[in-house]
Amino acid sequence: MKLSKYIHFYAIVILVVPVLLAAATTLVAQQPADSGKVNITFDPAKPQEFVIADITISGVKYLNPEQILSFIGVAKGDTVTIPNEDISLALKRLWAQRHFSDIAVSATKVEGDKIYLDIKLTERPRVSAWNFNGAKKGERDDLREKLHLRRGSEVSDYLLKVSTDAIKSYYAEKGFRKADVNIIQEADTLVPNAVKVTFDIKKNQKVKIKKIYFEGNEKIKDRKLRKSMKKTKDMRLRNLFSSKKFNDEEYPNDKESLIRYYNEKGYRDAAIVSDSMYYINDKRLGIKINIDEGRRYYFRDITWVGNTIIPSVVLSNILGIKKGDVYDVVAMDKMLHQDQMSVSTQYMDQGYLFFNIQPVEINIVGDSIDIEMRIFEGKQATFNRVNITGNTKTNEHVIRRELWTRPGNLFSKSDFERSLRELAQSNNFDAEKLMVQNEGWKLTPNERDGTADITYNVEEKSNDQIELSGGYGGNTFIATVGLKFSNFSVGRMFKKGAWRPIPSGDGQTLALRFQTNGSYYTATSISFVEPWLGGKKPTSLSVSAYYTRETDGYYYQNVTQSLETYGMSVGIGQRLKWPDTYFTLYTGVSLQHYILNNWQSYFLFSDGQSNNFSFNVIFGRNSTDQPIYPRKGSDFSLGLQLTIPYSLFTNKDYTSMPDNERYKWIEYHKWTFKGALYTQLVGDFVLMTRAQFGFLAYYNADWGYSPFEAFILGGDGMSGFNRYGQENIALRGYVNSSVTPLVNGAYAGHIYDKFTVELRHPVIMQPQANIFAYVFFEGGNAWSTFDKFNPFAIKRSAGIGVRLMLPIVGTLGIDWGYGFDNVPHYPNAGGGQIHFTFGMPM
Numbered sequence: 001m002k003l004s005k006y007i008h009f010y011a012i013v014i015l016v017v018p019v020l021l022a023a024a025t026t027l028v029a030q031q032p033a034d035s036g037k038v039n040i041t042f043d044p045a046k047p048q049e050f051v052i053a054d055i056t057i058s059g060v061k062y063l064n065p066e067q068i069l070s071f072i073g074v075a076k077g078d079t080v081t082i083p084n085e086d087i088s089l090a091l092k093r094l095w096a097q098r099h100f101s102d103i104a105v106s107a108t109k110v111e112g113d114k115i116y117l118d119i120k121l122t123e124r125p126r127v128s129a130w131n132f133n134g135a136k137k138g139e140r141d142d143l144r145e146k147l148h149l150r151r152g153s154e155v156s157d158y159l160l161k162v163s164t165d166a167i168k169s170y171y172a173e174k175g176f177r178k179a180d181v182n183i184i185q186e187a188d189t190l191v192p193n194a195v196k197v198t199f200d201i202k203k204n205q206k207v208k209i210k211k212i213y214f215e216g217n218e219k220i221k222d223r224k225l226r227k228s229m230k231k232t233k234d235m236r237l238r239n240l241f242s243s244k245k246f247n248d249e250e251y252p253n254d255k256e257s258l259i260r261y262y263n264e265k266g267y268r269d270a271a272i273v274s275d276s277m278y279y280i281n282d283k284r285l286g287i288k289i290n291i292d293e294g295r296r297y298y299f300r301d302i303t304w305v306g307n308t309i310i311p312s313v314v315l316s317n318i319l320g321i322k323k324g325d326v327y328d329v330v331a332m333d334k335m336l337h338q339d340q341m342s343v344s345t346q347y348m349d350q351g352y353l354f355f356n357i358q359p360v361e362i363n364i365v366g367d368s369i370d371i372e373m374r375i376f377e378g379k380q381a382t383f384n385r386v387n388i389t390g391n392t393k394t395n396e397h398v399i400r401r402e403l404w405t406r407p408g409n410l411f412s413k414s415d416f417e418r419s420l421r422e423l424a425q426s427n428n429f430d431a432e433k434l435m436v437q438n439e440g441w442k443l444t445p446n447e448r449d450g451t452a453d454i455t456y457n458v459e460e461k462s463n464d465q466i467e468l469s470g471g472y473g474g475n476t477f478i479a480t481v482g483l484k485f486s487n488f489s490v491g492r493m494f495k496k497g498a499w500r501p502i503p504s505g506d507g508q509t510l511a512l513r514f515q516t517n518g519s520y521y522t523a524t525s526i527s528f529v530e531p532w533l534g535g536k537k538p539t540s541l542s543v544s545a546y547y548t549r550e551t552d553g554y555y556y557q558n559v560t561q562s563l564e565t566y567g568m569s570v571g572i573g574q575r576l577k578w579p580d581t582y583f584t585l586y587t588g589v590s591l592q593h594y595i596l597n598n599w600q601s602y603f604l605f606s607d608g609q610s611n612n613f614s615f616n617v618i619f620g621r622n623s624t625d626q627p628i629y630p631r632k633g634s635d636f637s638l639g640l641q642l643t644i645p646y647s648l649f650t651n652k653d654y655t656s657m658p659d660n661e662r663y664k665w666i667e668y669h670k671w672t673f674k675g676a677l678y679t680q681l682v683g684d685f686v687l688m689t690r691a692q693f694g695f696l697a698y699y700n701a702d703w704g705y706s707p708f709e710a711f712i713l714g715g716d717g718m719s720g721f722n723r724y725g726q727e728n729i730a731l732r733g734y735v736n737s738s739v740t741p742l743v744n745g746a747y748a749g750h751i752y753d754k755f756t757v758e759l760r761h762p763v764i765m766q767p768q769a770n771i772f773a774y775v776f777f778e779g780g781n782a783w784s785t786f787d788k789f790n791p792f793a794i795k796r797s798a799g800i801g802v803r804l805m806l807p808i809v810g811t812l813g814i815d816w817g818y819g820f821d822n823v824p825h826y827p828n829a830g831g832g833q834i835h836f837t838f839g840m841p842m
Helices: 018-022 065-071 086-096 137-147 157-173 222-228 250-264 312-319 329-338 343-348 396-400 413-425
Strands: 025-029 038-042 048-058 079-082 100-111 114-123 126-133 180-187 194-202 208-215 271-281 284-292 298-305 356-365 368-376 382-389 441-446 451-457 465-473 476-488 508-516 521-530 540-551 562-575 583-597 608-622 633-643 669-680 686-697 710-713 726-729 751-766 769-783 795-806 810-819 831-838
Touching: 048 065, 048 100, 086 100, 086 114, 126 137, 137 157, 157 180, 157 194, 208 222, 222 250, 250 271, 250 284, 250 329, 298 312, 312 329, 312 343, 329 343, 329 356, 343 413, 382 396, 413 451, 686 710, 686 726, 710 751, 710 769
Parallel strands: 048 114, 126 194, 208 284, 298 368, 382 451, 710 726
Antiparallel strands: 025 038, 048 079, 100 114, 180 194, 271 284, 356 368, 441 451, 465 476, 476 508, 508 521, 521 540, 540 562, 562 583, 583 608, 608 633, 633 669, 669 686, 686 751, 751 769, 769 795, 795 810, 810 831
């Protein structure tokens, strides 16, 4: 603390330091101008009393004078003795505030025993600019946000020290544990009593953990203990892709993880006796952890007390722990509280929200422990208020129809979790936030009246899509314009003010798409989906219509051949109650009309008109937790598409019949299976395993296969143009369509299988963008006939990729895959391939 060099007194000299009270003091009074100055000498041995007639504060710019007067300890009307400690104590109180760099006290007037005082203060300098040297732009932005430094704040030793410590802590988290910070203060020549403060940062070398040592561990190897620490890793080869910096915040968590690992192995008494961190050199750290393992314990007898609703035998089966099992308290807690089939879930699904269970060790004999499960069942609870907040676009009834939690219903944990899942699956809200307690939802139990209020705080996200793209397909450039409105409202189309920019809020989907490159290819489609037909049950209605035209008119060539397709489809989807409520059934009909004019492109016939009237049935089950980045659950579907077997109702000879008559009505039956399983491994790592199968068959061998239906396997699973009836199946690492067999120059993929394994991890999960990366292994193949089918004779590949979900654009992907196997009819189909995709192809 810097003290003022001078404290001036006019009329009185006030003694600040008690030692000076023994010295004589000369006081100069400020008298009226015509009276001159009077020198008054006081003897410290003969103090005089004065009444303070007035006290004023001068020199302050930022602080409030009234507030300063309130805490100095003397006020107008007080009697003070001079010389004495009355005024000295007042000055000490001012210094203690740390707001001033200089304090001067003067008497402006003395009238008999009355004295008028003025306290002149010099405020500490204010900061006109905060600067950082030695930091990158992003780091400077982070530091400003972390330190909350403001222009105009006063300079104090405390503020500078706290800021310096915070800067060092910031860089320590980044691995620069020996960062130096020097403070440079420069007077601002443009602003009075202001300084510019610069933090001069020298990061020095990044410090990494070289090795983690353990002492005292005899039962569990060092390797397993290091693996149990999730964020604290040393410089071993197995940690090549892990951060080796020391994180002060994560290190205590990792020590807890280490002890939890011991607990999982039955060492209930395991403890860290001591741990230390030391520098091996300027760039390397060492960590030493001393452990007391204790003995290993086992479960003996487990008894249940207080359970009247669920029998003890059932509870023991749910717990899954037998006598002699290792005393794993972590697994026990999981099956009591956390698992989807836990004891707590069984009770809460029956309304026992206030249920509580406490495992108590009642007896320890040698290495065996008896556990008593003490249960408080409580009374059943019902849902009271079900609140919805945050929906700025989606109508409330659209949200409520997805909820399984209704006011008056018995509380159910599974129904509550199912409600969150259905809201996430609607794809209208931020699924990541929705799953977080107190952000996406809040449960307020009221044990007194046996009710619970629940609030769903949804955050709308934009899932409408605009497609403006150009691509190269079919040896030509194709332009695409598409609009997809995923929260459309037909009912509001004629309401005033609804077109801002479109009527929305009812969860319907309207899609419009147009593709062309001029004369070669043109495609137009429109589709509409109502997910809750009638608004009472989750029965969906889907309607679509489309038109395509392909020709051989590349660029400016004359058109000599063409294929036109007119089509429409109508379908109804239902949510089933059996076998469980995750099952769905879709039934639909579709009609296509084909017009061929000298068409020579990979087809069985070239001239004439054909009709395809088919029935479609899909039986599926989807239990994934969200649509964009599923972490758990499965998605399976079994589909059948079939036409009327026209050829079986006639006695015509189809082997000699002209093609335009033979294919007037298309007939076939097509079977498909698609299944995906999502398993959350560690953290946000998700393992996705998927299998697919398709089989196209005919009713009559003389009639043969449909000329329009086929499975096209290979590449990114996309095409620059779409032919209805052909299913493009991705097989990364191979050229598009290359794994599809050819018969007489036409695609003849009549049966296929495909298997995929992906290890995924999210990069960004925000409403503005969802990005995840993955490595994949997959294999598949296609055959022309069933007798050639060999499910194990697959074309294998592996690679890496990334998926981006952008609200306006939709899902984009880029993959690099390497195909390991040769394709006999397509040399060089494999090898390294880069694939760009739109959407989420199976």
